[in-house]
Amino acid sequence: MKIQLRFFASVRELVGAGQEVLAIPDAAATVGDVRALLVARGGSWAEALGEGRLLRMAHNQLMCKADTPLADGDEVAFFPPVTGG
Template structure:
């Protein structure tokens, strides 16, 4: 299954890209599974997306939880929490 990943703000700066098309390995079917896969890359990926980091996720432009199931062609975005003022 192919998905498009988008990274915003400090996450984008840390991983060095804003967009990536990724073919998911068998067994990765949730937004949390994608996050874990990216963390397993190590280095900047683990630092930017690590479990202890404040991070928001969206699937097809809708805020979501780690257990959200993904479909072929989904767009999954990772970004830090946004504050207003």
């Protein structure tokens, strides 16, 4: 299955890309699984998306949790929490 990834703000700066199409294995069934696949790349990917990092996720432009299931063609976005004022 292929999904569209989008990265925003400091996540985009750390990984050096704003978007990517990713073919994921069948075992990667959730948004959290995709995050783990990206962290496994190591280096700046692990720094940007690691479990200790405060991070928001969206699935098809709706905020989501790590256990959100995926389907072919879905969009997943990662970005830091944002505050306003």
